[in-house]
Amino acid sequence: MIPEAFVRTTVEREGAAGEAWLAELPAIVDELVQRWNLEREGPWLHGQVGVIVPVRGSGERPAVLKVSFPHPGNVHEPDAFDAWDGRCAVELYERDDARYALLLERVHTTSLAEYSGDRAPIAGNLLRQLAIPAPNGLPRMSERAGEWAEQLRKDAAELDHPLPSAVVDAALGVVEDHCREQPETLIHGDFHALNILRADREPWLVVDPKGYVGDPAYDAAFFLRTRAYYLHLGGRALDDLLSTVETELHQFAEASGIEADHIRRWTHLIIVQSAFWARRHGFGRARTGDHLDELITLVDKIATTWTA
Ligand SMILES: Nc1ncnc2c1ncn2[C@@H]1O[C@H](COP(=O)(O)OP(=O)(O)O)[C@@H](O)[C@H]1O
Numbered sequence: 690m691i692p693e694a695f696v697r698t699t700v701e702r703e704g705a706a707g708e709a710w711l712a713e714l715p716a717i718v719d720e721l722v723q724r725w726n727l728e729r730e731g732p733w734l735h736g737q738v739g740v741i742v743p744v745r746g747s748g749e750r751p752a753v754l755k756v757s758f759p760h761p762g763n764v765h766e767p768d769a770f771d772a773w774d775g776r777c778a779v780e781l782y783e784r785d786d787a788r789y790a791l792l793l794e795r796v797h798t799t800s801l802a803e804y805s806g807d808r809a810p811i812a813g814n815l816l817r818q819l820a821i822p823a824p825n826g827l828p829r830m831s832e833r834a835g836e837w838a839e840q841l842r843k844d845a846a847e848l849d850h851p852l853p854s855a856v857v858d859a860a861l862g863v864v865e866d867h868c869r870e871q872p873e874t875l876i877h878g879d880f881h882a883l884n885i886l887r888a889d890r891e892p893w894l895v896v897d898p899k900g901y902v903g904d905p906a907y908d909a910a911f912f913l914r915t916r917a918y919y920l921h922l923g924g925r926a927l928d929d930l931l932s933t934v935e936t937e938l939h940q941f942a943e944a945s946g947i948e949a950d951h952i953r954r955w956t957h958l959i960i961v962q963s964a965f966w967a968r969r970h971g972f973g974r975a976r977t978g979d980h981l982d983e984l985i986t987l988v989d990k991i992a993t994t995w996t997a
Pocket residue numbers: 734735736737738739740741753755779793794795796797798883884886896897
């Protein structure tokens with residue numbers, strides 16, 4: 690039942706704790722199917738951290754049961770869904786926090802990453818509506834500002850990298866100007882095209898929030914950075930890639946109501962963070978090898994170009 694690729698990545702990432710949880714997973718799903726009166730329907734899907742079991746709930750309502758690996762990063766997902774209450778996000782029907790389990794409205798598995806039209810206006814428009822006052826109890830991104838600044842300084846000093854000091858200073862400037870104090874707004878936290886799914890009651894709905902409090906420009910920046918990776922994977926040459934991201938930044942700004950320059954500064958920060966992070970840890974899809982080197986070159990070039 691459990692998709693093989695999911696077993697592999699979970700064990701690679703979590704080790705023995707992952708194996709123990711995977712062994713328990715079928716029983717966890719059985720118990721929730723019984724408790725919430727569900728009928729199973731079709732094969733399990735998965736993401737990075739969770740399995741998605743298609744089910745039908747009461748009144749034949751199509752739903753999915755999402756059970757995630759018990760990790761602190763997955764604690765606030767139901768709080769974010771709860772706050773949005775189905776507005777621009779899938780609806781939350783049930784939650785079992787101890788099991789890291791959610792029963793969610795089922796939508797289509799087609800994501801915005803497969804859409805051939807302009808994506809940025811769609812994502813920007815969603816973000817504008819998702820940016821509501823944050824509920825209590827979610828982690829504030831502003832609390833991480835000190836740690837971000839310290840890490841940037843440490844990485845710049847310790848790592849072998851070609852980023853000019855002006856590029857690193859610009860990233861530190863973003864932390865000082867925008868990260869130490871941030872709005873009390875609900876942030877998605879993993880806002881990329883694969884987490885924006887096709888639906889029927891609305892054209893697109895988001896899934897898979899982390900649930901933070903902070904500046905929505907973070908989500909905008911996260912979307913654009915991930916977009917740059919996709920364009921690169923799609924074989925787009927650097928100049929063309931940069932001008933596409935530039936165009937999309939403006940489309941995103943217009944649709945979201947966030948100033949383009951503000952999004953640009955946040956994007957600069959997280960691109961520089963990625964350039965350093967990748968040197969220490971690799972990327973999700975490229976831990977080693979030529980592909981990692983290419984992605985590192987890409988983030989270095991974007992960071993440098995944007996500072997200029
Ligand atoms: N509500 C849903 N309806 C239909 N498919 C879904 C739903 N939620 C997730 N999926 C599918 O499962 C995949 C992984 O779900 P996601 O919540 O993004 O998990 P992860 O946290 O592991 O990335 C999605 O990319 C999508 O294909």
